[in-house]
Amino acid sequence: MLAYLARRIVLALPIMLGVALVCFALVHLAPGDPLVSILPPDASAELQAQLRQLYGFDRSYPEQFAAWLWRALHGDLGVSIATNRPVVGEVLKAVVNTLRLAVVATLIGFALGGLFGFVAGYFRRTFIDRLASMLSVLGVSVPHYWLGMVLVIVFSSQLMWLPATGAGPGGSDDWAWDGAHLQYLLLPALTMSVIPMGIIARTVRALVSELLDQEFVVGLRAKGLTSFGIFRHVVKNAAPTALAVMGLQLGYLLGGSILIETVFSWPGTGFLLNSAIFQRDLPLLQGTILVLAMFFVLLNLLVDVLQTLLDPRIARG
Known part of the structure; x- marks a missing residue:
């Protein structure tokens, strides 16, 4: 197990380096001047040269990448061009807000998706299967931004049950897990959970349906095992693949x-990326993308380890 974990960590290191390189290249290949948001229209050539030297834009791309990567390894992602604040603080604050949203959306999507998938797979070719499959396809097909606007119109504008935008009565700085703040979280979390709910439901349904046709299930029934006992074995065999999909x-x-x-004007990483793109804030943009990409790589590594714990055959393979 330790050897497998060490091998996975070693394989993740070049992936992280490649992610950093792609992130830097894509951001700098985009058209436009990154200093246009802070330079006055009548800025002199001398002022432009000073600002380019200050932010390191006067050097070649390899030199900029090496300097940026070295600072990033030491926890320094630069300074935002638009706000003149450290990028690390801006990104971490947004990540915390997105984590709050993602945790609630994860609980909703995983619970409903897993329930619909197991029910549809266990009651194959019945009305329950068709209904659960229809809901999962609908969840994947409906544009989530459109669904978010519909929920705002229904529950905020018409019924006035929930707030439409924001991250709390006093913003995200004084967040607390209470009813007043959860009201702001509910609509965006429901909207965000729809797509993973549909994907997980379809995946789990296919897994359960396939497992129920395998010989070991026939043998368990022949031994007189109860339906609940068979269900436990099916869940155990479906867990590694379902966990991989859930991790993604x-x-x-x-x-x-x-x-x-x-x-929903939720101050998370998506909202921060949107602001950085429109303001052409390169340090903030590449810092946010890098942190999110590292989260994704580390999460995949964690899922690989958990899969190995659930199914030791993966490590032996």
């Missing part, structure tokens, strides 16, 4: 959704 979906949720967080 959690990574997407941690990455946030630019459209969902923009619709």
